[in-house]
Amino acid sequence: MLRFIPILTIVLMIGPVSAGLIGTILPAFEILPALGGTTPSLEPWQALVAQPGLGASIRLSLVNGLIATFVSVAIVMLFCAAWQGTRTFHALQRILSPILSVPHATAAFGLAFLIAPSGWFVRVVAQFTGWDRPPDVAIIHDPWGIALIAGLVAKEIPFLFLMTLSALPQADTDRTAQVTASLGYGRIAGWFKATLPRIYPQIRLPVLAVLAYSTSVVDVAIILAPTTPAPLAVRILGWLSDPDLALRFMASSAAVLQLLIVIAAMAIWIAGERLVAVIGACWAIDGQRFKQDGAVRGVSAVMALVAAGTVVLGLVVLLVWSVAGFWAFPDLLPRGFSLRLWARELDAIGNSLTTTLLIGIPAVVIAVTLVLACLENEVRTGKPAGRRAMFLIYLPLLVPQISFMFGLQVFFSLLGLERTLVSVVLGHLVFVAPYVFLSLSEPFRALDPRYGQTALCLGASPARVFWQVRLPLLTRAVLTAAAVGLAVTVGQYLPTLLIGAGRFATVTTEAVALASGGDRRMIGIYGLFQMILPFAGFALALLIPAVLFRHRRGMGAQNKG
Amino acid sequence: MPEAAKNGLELHDVRVRLDGRELVAVDLTIAPGEIVTLMGPSGSGKSSLLGHICGTLPDAFEVTGQVVLDGRLLDGLAPQDRHVGILFQDDLLFPHLSVGGNLAFALPAHIKGRANRRARVEAALGSAEMDGFYDRDPATLSGGQRARVALMRVLLSEPCALLLDEPFSKLDSGLRSQIRSFVFDLCRKNSLPTLMVTHDPEDGAAAGGRVIELRG
Numbered sequence: 001m002l003r004f005i006p007i008l009t010i011v012l013m014i015g016p017v018s019a020g021l022i023g024t025i026l027p028a029f030e031i032l033p034a035l036g037g038t039t040p041s042l043e044p045w046q047a048l049v050a051q052p053g054l055g056a057s058i059r060l061s062l063v064n065g066l067i068a069t070f071v072s073v074a075i076v077m078l079f080c081a082a083w084q085g086t087r088t089f090h091a092l093q094r095i096l097s098p099i100l101s102v103p104h105a106t107a108a109f110g111l112a113f114l115i116a117p118s119g120w121f122v123r124v125v126a127q128f129t130g131w132d133r134p135p136d137v138a139i140i141h142d143p144w145g146i147a148l149i150a151g152l153v154a155k156e157i158p159f160l161f162l163m164t165l166s167a168l169p170q171a172d173t174d175r176t177a178q179v180t181a182s183l184g185y186g187r188i189a190g191w192f193k194a195t196l197p198r199i200y201p202q203i204r205l206p207v208l209a210v211l212a213y214s215t216s217v218v219d220v221a222i223i224l225a226p227t228t229p230a231p232l233a234v235r236i237l238g239w240l241s242d243p244d245l246a247l248r249f250m251a252s253s254a255a256v257l258q259l260l261i262v263i264a265a266m267a268i269w270i271a272g273e274r275l276v277a278v279i280g281a282c283w284a285i286d287g288q289r290f291k292q293d294g295a296v297r298g299v300s301a302v303m304a305l306v307a308a309g310t311v312v313l314g315l316v317v318l319l320v321w322s323v324a325g326f327w328a329f330p331d332l333l334p335r336g337f338s339l340r341l342w343a344r345e346l347d348a349i350g351n352s353l354t355t356t357l358l359i360g361i362p363a364v365v366i367a368v369t370l371v372l373a374c375l376e377n378e379v380r381t382g383k384p385a386g387r388r389a390m391f392l393i394y395l396p397l398l399v400p401q402i403s404f405m406f407g408l409q410v411f412f413s414l415l416g417l418e419r420t421l422v423s424v425v426l427g428h429l430v431f432v433a434p435y436v437f438l439s440l441s442e443p444f445r446a447l448d449p450r451y452g453q454t455a456l457c458l459g460a461s462p463a464r465v466f467w468q469v470r471l472p473l474l475t476r477a478v479l480t481a482a483a484v485g486l487a488v489t490v491g492q493y494l495p496t497l498l499i500g501a502g503r504f505a506t507v508t509t510e511a512v513a514l515a516s517g518g519d520r521r522m523i524g525i526y527g528l529f530q531m532i533l534p535f536a537g538f539a540l541a542l543l544i545p546a547v548l549f550r551h552r553r554g555m556g557a558q559n560k561g
Numbered sequence: 562m563p564e565a566a567k568n569g570l571e572l573h574d575v576r577v578r579l580d581g582r583e584l585v586a587v588d589l590t591i592a593p594g595e596i597v598t599l600m601g602p603s604g605s606g607k608s609s610l611l612g613h614i615c616g617t618l619p620d621a622f623e624v625t626g627q628v629v630l631d632g633r634l635l636d637g638l639a640p641q642d643r644h645v646g647i648l649f650q651d652d653l654l655f656p657h658l659s660v661g662g663n664l665a666f667a668l669p670a671h672i673k674g675r676a677n678r679r680a681r682v683e684a685a686l687g688s689a690e691m692d693g694f695y696d697r698d699p700a701t702l703s704g705g706q707r708a709r710v711a712l713m714r715v716l717l718s719e720p721c722a723l724l725l726d727e728p729f730s731k732l733d734s735g736l737r738s739q740i741r742s743f744v745f746d747l748c749r750k751n752s753l754p755t756l757m758v759t760h761d762p763e764d765g766a767a768a769g770g771r772v773i774e775l776r777g
Contacts, residue, residue, distance in 0.1 A: 382619040450649050453617040456640035457647045458667040458718040468666065472657040554656030554700035 005373035023407025027252035053229030065215025081191035101534035103491035110314015126330035167202035189290035216400030322524030443477035483537035575626035598765035601775030607758035616640035646720030652711035661695035
């Protein structure tokens with residue numbers, strides 16, 4: 001039984017992606033019997049090419065995705081290089097981990113409320129300049145997509161940081177740092193020359209996932225990106241939601257184009273990697289020490305802090321708006337506060353929280369079970385999953401959601417599972433399981449194998465060793481992975497919207513739907529409610545083991561990670 | 562187990578190979594109550610040999626020869642069915658269980674009844690001069706106490722043979738001779754065929770049995 005789970009897991013990951021891609025590619029060539037398309041044609045592509053501003057949309061997706069990824073990676077690498085092993089590093093580690101639980105849309109709303117022409121930042125400036133009305137410039141939805149890049153960077157930094165963090169021990173980084181320092185290298189140069197080449201291969205998949213996400217993001221783009229024209233993924237969603245069903249064909253070809261854009265972005269990124277590797281190989285041995293790196297270290301700390309601070313401050317401004325009474329420009333705070341809106345929305349919010357959990361809990365439970373079974377199978381057979389299997393598990397994160405979600409919807413309707421809870425849960429599972437795997441595999445594999453061996457030699461069966469030794473020892477890691485999974489399902493916008501065909505109103509679909517209305521108080525409320533479930537999840541992941549093992553001091557050290 | 566079947570641990574021409582290179586080759590019989598020491602530098606495959614005997618060696622290793630315990634062929638048996646106990650240099654007490662919980666984990670299921678099982682564990686604690694430690698958190702014990710609990714845990718699982726993998730190397734020197742004699746005495750008292758691997762010549766001398774040198 002156990003040994004079939006890895007295959008089942010891969011089928012559950014690859015199945016929806018391939019079914020979805022087929023369901024997108026066929027209509028792109030006008031094959032979709034349900035809508036009367038039976039003969040292949042290039043008409044959808046001709047219609048797509050005729051769309052005004054298509055070039056600009058493509059440029060926005062490609063360039064902004066690459067820039068956002070590059071900036072996030074650069075800041076994280078620079079910060080790790082400059083501060084790894086210091087107190088500052090551990091302090092930021094503590095701030096960034098909870099930020100990971102903030103859904104993308106919440107972070108984007110928070111950023112929008114900070115930097116909008118009538119946002120907090122401008123209000124602060126207005127105190128000194130004496131402006132009595134917001135400046136007439138487009139700061140969010142700016143034509144260059146800078147706000148979009150900022151929103152993505154602020155949210156991707158915590159993710160990449162934590163991924164790097166789990167790769168660090170495998171490169172023996174603390175001692176490497178001592179060696180490079182004793183050879184006279186500055187901190188940053190030593191890290192880039194001796195540590196980065198060893199850990200980059202381990203964070204490469206997460207980096208590519210960030211690239212695929214940034215290049216094809218929908219929810220953050222609806223909130224922050226330019227609108228005339230919008231990035232391609234946002235326009236695809238518009239065409240898919242259009243009452244004119246004929247537009248579905250063109251939307252499908254656009255979704256295929258989106259896939260090609262992501263592939264192009266990855267090709268560019270990988271070419272860049274090669275180039276850096278060649279130049280870096282020479283640079284690493286040229287003997288330059290770069291001893292004076294104090295200024296760069298300072299800058300890297302400031303950038304990481306600004307990124308983290310923006311998200312936190314964004315949450316604060318969401319909170320303030322959600323209880324704001326009359327709030328005129330350029331006042332820093334509203335004249336009055338009121339819970340009236342909260343009270344009014346409580347029922348509606350209760351419903352969307354229930355829906356969110358109805359999808360999220362099964363998805364998380366299935367994902368954690370599958371991942372634990374895969375890892376346990378690894379231990380029992382003594383064969384770790386190969387590189388290729390790992391790639392398959394992460395595949396759903398490397399394919400743009402919009403390119404296979406519509407096709408998956410078509411596929412589910414063929415099965416008669418259209419708009420059902422089962423199909424939405426399966427759609428979420430595709431994204432939850434990889435993140436649960438990412439979170440759980442490292443602590444699971446790091447557990448001293450001799451615990452299991454000792455227990456077996458004491459006469460315990462493999463099942464007993466799993467339930468009574470390995471699982472309790474990994475309590476915190478398992479709960480943390482479940483919390484990560486919950487944060488992922490709560491944040492899902494496209495799969496809920498497309499697979500559920502609008503039938504499932506989660507906190508996230510409700511919040512993003514509010515974006516166009518611009519009611520800041522409502523956005524504040526729903527943005528915060530998006531936060532509550534992930535945050536509660538992480539709090540429980542800390543609290544439960546602490547209570548359970550309050551008399552077991554050894555569990556603190558055991559359960560790191 | 563009938564007394565007649567107690568003929569000890571027999572390693573018949575056991576050879577452990579990894580990637581075609583022979584790590585270790587032994588052919589010996591360890592009588593009940595005898596302690597045999599295998600000496601050799603690290604990387605000489607000593608621990609792999611122990612892993613093979615208790616059945617936890619990864620498949621990547623190639624092993625030939627036979628392991629027989631009290632007339633029973635062990636090769637192919639699952640680790641939990643072999644009745645071979647092992648002690649590592651770390652005590653590996655389960656940090657999520659109490660001291661008593663660790664010991665009760667090892668106690669076979671055929672010993673029934675909550676009170677009866679508890680009494681068995683308490684008795685084991687008593688023989689380690691650790692009365693009243695049942696509910697203690699293992700993390701609060703001293704190094705010597707942890708080592709003793711680890712040994713009692715193995716013995717409670719009713720092994721037919723005992724393997725020691727550098728069991729004393731992490732103890733400070735004052736404690737080492739004390740724990741050594743505690744372990745060795747109990748091995749003899751329980752008539753356990755015992756195989757110890759170590760790189761510390763003093764361990765071998767203290768065991769007072771045969772010492773076999775492995776080449777590196």
